Amino acid sequence: MCSLPVPREPLRRVAVTGGTHGNEMCGVHLVRHWLQTPGELQRPSFSAMPVLANPAATAACRRYIDRDLNRTFTLTFLKGLPPAGTPDSLELSNQGRELQNPGLSCHFLQYDPAGTGSYSLESVSKNGICLEMGPQPQGVLRADLFSRMRALVASILDFIELFNQGMAFPAFEMDIYRTVDSVDFPRTADGDLAGTVHPQLQDHDFEPLRPGEPIFKLFSGEDVLYEGNSIVYPVFINEAAYYEKHVAFLKTEKIRVSVPALPEITSTLVP
Structure with a gap:
C-alpha cells in the first residue's frame, strides 16, 4: 500500500x-x-x-x-x-x-x-x-x-x-499484519539445523498460531511448541531464501485499521 x-x-x-x-x-x-x-x-x-x-x-x-x-x-x-x-x-x-x-x-x-x-x-x-x-x-x-x-x-x-x-473513494476498515519478531530454526551447537518446520504449521501463513501449538519437528522426533503468551500470525513460513538469514518464519500481529475517505476533486487533474 x-x-x-x-x-x-x-x-x-x-x-x-x-x-x-x-x-x-x-x-x-x-x-x-x-x-x-x-x-x-x-x-x-x-x-x-x-x-x-x-x-x-x-x-x-x-x-x-x-x-x-x-x-x-x-x-x-x-x-x-x-x-x-x-x-x-x-x-x-x-x-x-x-x-x-x-x-x-x-x-x-x-x-x-x-x-x-x-x-x-x-x-x-x-x-x-x-x-x-x-x-x-x-x-x-x-x-x-x-x-x-x-x-x-x-x-x-x-x-x-x-x-x-479526482474520483472519490469511501472510507473503509481492513486488517493488516504487522511484524513483531522473527523465529529461527532449532539448531545444534555447531549451528546446523536440528529440525524443520512442523507439518501442522507448514503452508499456514497468516493463520493464527496459539500458545502450545507445534512449530518445529526435531530430527530426533520431538515437537517444539510455541511458547508465546498471545496469538500471532506467522508469515514467510519456511521461505527458501530466508534460511541464510536464520529465519524460519516471521511473527505478526493482526491489527484492524481505518482508512480515511478520499474526497472527490472536482477540478480535473489530468492535463
Whole structure:
C-alpha cells in the first residue's frame, strides 16, 4: 500500500520493476513481456515504465549475486545519492512470493524489521508498493501466479488513473499484519539445523498460531511448541531464501485499521 501525496496531487510517473530477486520468475517474465508490449501498462494520466531490476541475478537464476537487492536501500547506502524519488512518482515492485487469498484480494503486511525502517527497492520512491506472489518454486514460472500478478498490477494502475482523475473513494476498515519478531530454526551447537518446520504449521501463513501449538519437528522426533503468551500470525513460513538469514518464519500481529475517505476533486487533474 502506498502513502499518498498531500495535498492530493496526480501521480505522473510509475516504475514497474520485476526480478528484484533473479530466481522469482513472475516478476522477471512480466517485465520482459511489458518491455515488448509497454502499452499494457500505460494509462491516460501517467506514464509507466517497466524495469528489470536485477539483470545479473536474473541471468544466473539466483536471488542475488553480491548482496540482496531488496535489503540494500538503507539510509547509509542512500546517503549522498540524489533524492529518492519525486512527489509525483510511484515505484511498483513485483517479486516472487505473495501469501494471499484466491482472486485479487490479498494480505497487507507492514514490515519494519527491528525498527530499522525501509530498505527494499520500492523505498527509493516517494510512494511505493510491493507485490509478492506465491508460494512458488525458485526458478519456476507458474501460469496461475503469473496471471494473478498481472491482474493485480493492472488493478493498481487502474486505481492510480482514477485517483488522478479526482474520483472519490469511501472510507473503509481492513486488517493488516504487522511484524513483531522473527523465529529461527532449532539448531545444534555447531549451528546446523536440528529440525524443520512442523507439518501442522507448514503452508499456514497468516493463520493464527496459539500458545502450545507445534512449530518445529526435531530430527530426533520431538515437537517444539510455541511458547508465546498471545496469538500471532506467522508469515514467510519456511521461505527458501530466508534460511541464510536464520529465519524460519516471521511473527505478526493482526491489527484492524481505518482508512480515511478520499474526497472527490472536482477540478480535473489530468492535463
